[in-house]
Amino acid sequence: MTCLPAHTEKKLGLVIDLDTCVGCQACVTACKEWNTGGHMAPLTDIDPYGGHVDGVWFNRVHTYEHMTEMGGRTVNFPRSCLHCEQPACVTVCPTGASYKRASDGIVLVDEDKCIGCKLCSWACPYGAREFDTDVGVMKKCTLCVDRIYNDNLAEEDRVPACVAACPTSARHFGDLGDPASAISQLVEARGGVELMPELGYKPTNRYLPPRARTERAARVDAPALEPIRAEGGFLGWIDRMLSN
Amino acid sequence: MHPAISVVFFTTATGAGYGLLALLGVLGGLGYVEPGFWFGLVSMALALGLIVAGLLSSTGHLGRPERAWRAFSQWRSSWLSREGVASVATFIPAALFGIGWAVLGRSGGWVAVAGLLAAAGGAATVGATGMIYASLKPIAQWHSRYTLPAYLVFAAMTGAVLLNALLQGFGRGSTSVLACAGLATLAGWGWKLATWRHNDRLELPTSTNAATGLAGGTVRSIEWPHTEENYVLKEMGFRIARKHSARLRRITNFLAFAAPAVLLGIAFLLPWPVAAATASVLAALLQFAGMLVERWLFFAEAKHTVTLYYGR
Numbered sequence: 001m002t003c004l005p006a007h008t009e010k011k012l013g014l015v016i017d018l019d020t021c022v023g024c025q026a027c028v029t030a031c032k033e034w035n036t037g038g039h040m041a042p043l044t045d046i047d048p049y050g051g052h053v054d055g056v057w058f059n060r061v062h063t064y065e066h067m068t069e070m071g072g073r074t075v076n077f078p079r080s081c082l083h084c085e086q087p088a089c090v091t092v093c094p095t096g097a098s099y100k101r102a103s104d105g106i107v108l109v110d111e112d113k114c115i116g117c118k119l120c121s122w123a124c125p126y127g128a129r130e131f132d133t134d135v136g137v138m139k140k141c142t143l144c145v146d147r148i149y150n151d152n153l154a155e156e157d158r159v160p161a162c163v164a165a166c167p168t169s170a171r172h173f174g175d176l177g178d179p180a181s182a183i184s185q186l187v188e189a190r191g192g193v194e195l196m197p198e199l200g201y202k203p204t205n206r207y208l209p210p211r212a213r214t215e216r217a218a219r220v221d222a223p224a225l226e227p228i229r230a231e232g233g234f235l236g237w238i239d240r241m242l243s244n
Numbered sequence: 245m246h247p248a249i250s251v252v253f254f255t256t257a258t259g260a261g262y263g264l265l266a267l268l269g270v271l272g273g274l275g276y277v278e279p280g281f282w283f284g285l286v287s288m289a290l291a292l293g294l295i296v297a298g299l300l301s302s303t304g305h306l307g308r309p310e311r312a313w314r315a316f317s318q319w320r321s322s323w324l325s326r327e328g329v330a331s332v333a334t335f336i337p338a339a340l341f342g343i344g345w346a347v348l349g350r351s352g353g354w355v356a357v358a359g360l361l362a363a364a365g366g367a368a369t370v371g372a373t374g375m376i377y378a379s380l381k382p383i384a385q386w387h388s389r390y391t392l393p394a395y396l397v398f399a400a401m402t403g404a405v406l407l408n409a410l411l412q413g414f415g416r417g418s419t420s421v422l423a424c425a426g427l428a429t430l431a432g433w434g435w436k437l438a439t440w441r442h443n444d445r446l447e448l449p450t451s452t453n454a455a456t457g458l459a460g461g462t463v464r465s466i467e468w469p470h471t472e473e474n475y476v477l478k479e480m481g482f483r484i485a486r487k488h489s490a491r492l493r494r495i496t497n498f499l500a501f502a503a504p505a506v507l508l509g510i511a512f513l514l515p516w517p518v519a520a521a522t523a524s525v526l527a528a529l530l531q532f533a534g535m536l537v538e539r540w541l542f543f544a545e546a547k548h549t550v551t552l553y554y555g556r
């Protein structure tokens with residue numbers, strides 16, 4: 001059913017800290033590794049060792065240069081499905097393959113119903129859906145539904161693979177519908193933002209902007225390099241000959 | 245946006261087919277256009293043939309065409325589903341009208357009702373097609389008040405030019421249908437020019453700042469997550485034809501609007517039926533080709549918000 005639930009019991013989602021993300025791509029590979037055997041498996045790779053590599057990934061890390069009057073800084077930016085509250089990717093789906101769960105707000109694709117019309121990928125402003133040309137269906141992030149409720153895993157492992165893998169703890173998982181949850185508090189404390197709020201998709205995931213620069217950091221200015229003096233003698237002669 | 249040939253052909257062909265069907269349904273059903281066995285048969289076959297060919301072609305870009313029947317289920321939320329339902333539902337009055345008008349040679353009564361219903365179904369289907377595009381917020385060129393009327397105007401235009409070509413070809417030319425075809429072509433041209441003018445001044449509905457959550461200053465993409473093009477870039481970041489858009493617009497102007505308008509004008513002035521018929525048929529053929537280019541551009545010039553992430 002591609003009509004949206006009026007209300008979801010939880011709003012499970014991710015919070016991504018753009019201050020601490022180092023762009024190491026660990027979340028990207030962990031996601032691919034888990035999900036190529038998980039709910040949406042396989043995450044096809046086409047020509048993986050050739051010159052025209054292609055394939056499905058749920059999570060992609062971009063790098064940007066953010067220039068402000070404070071100067072420039074490099075920001076690594078992981079991009080994946082935001083499990084929106086008003087996901088047009090779901091309502092445009094003609095088959096009922098795309099749906100939003102009333103229990104936890106996760107947006108999923110039923111691979112057995114998808115006809116591969118691609119309309120949902122057009123409707124997503126964030127580019128979070130990728131078409132699998134091998135299987136002929138649309139694929140997307142599942143928020144690791146097959147991990148977060150998985151009783152076979154140790155309690156601490158019941159988080160999305162990307163969250164478990166992040167070496168700098170830049171990724172957080174939890175219920176953003178509950179204002180008392182640790183993740184909601186984190187968003188509150190750090191002024192987490194929605195992406196492209198003007199489009200009205202109401203993404204669940206939040207991004208924590210990089211912290212403001214501080215002047216407290218130690219400044220160790222390196223001594224200026226001395227100008228290179230022209231060598232005399234034999235070495236100088238060789239230098240001059242080779243420079244000609 | 246990547247212009248899939250199957251979708252370009254689909255929307256052009258069904259637009260012309262439903263336009264012709266609607267005109268036949270109204271004019272034939274109410275008795276303004278007599279069927280005459282061959283004319284009735286050929287014109288209905290052309291209308292339904294265009295529709296069926298278009299619908300079949302639209303399944304060509306599906307990943308799993310064998311499941312296409314599932315697309316009729318979500319009419320409560322999805323315009324694509326509504327389009328599917330409307331297109332299939334329209335076949336019922338269209339078939340009844342075809343039997344009554346073309347085969348039995350009747351008009352008025354139930355034939356008129358079937359004809360009007362077929363016309364309404366055709367308009368609803370084309371309208372739903374337009375809404376598929378008009379409802380997509382990430383694509384400013386589509387999410388505009390120009391999109392839905394464009395689909396309806398172009399369906400009426402190509403349908404009227406086809407009907408005129410058929411009538412002239414069968415030696416039954418009607419000056420009022422000819423005049424309508426010419427005026428519809430001018431109206432379509434005006435709408436396209438206005439749309440282009442609007443689109444050329446259009447900004448993306450959002451910014452790279454909003455896309456990345458980085459407020460203030462400028463945000464510049466310095467590294468992509470992948471070295472090759474991926475699905476997102478191939479499908480939503482298509483930009484080959486954007487490069488040639490000025491030339492393609494000139495081709496559209498000529499083939500879809502200017503040449504047919506001139507040819508229809510010539511047909512109007514010529515007292516010689518064979519020449520008028522030739523000009524009318526040529527106008528329809530050129531216009532169809534021109535509308536294929538127009539539809540290609542409709543996709544190729546449309547810019548998706550995801551391109552912001554790639555700095556394209």
Ligand code: SF4
Pocket residue numbers: 080081082083084087088089090107123124125126127128129140201203
């Ligand atoms: S990010 Fe895109 S795919 Fe995910 S729920 Fe939102 S609109 Fe749908």
Ligand code: SF4
Pocket residue numbers: 092093094095096097098109113114115116117118119120121137138
């Ligand atoms: S590609 Fe599949 S999931 Fe997406 S809209 Fe089409 S049928 Fe629905």
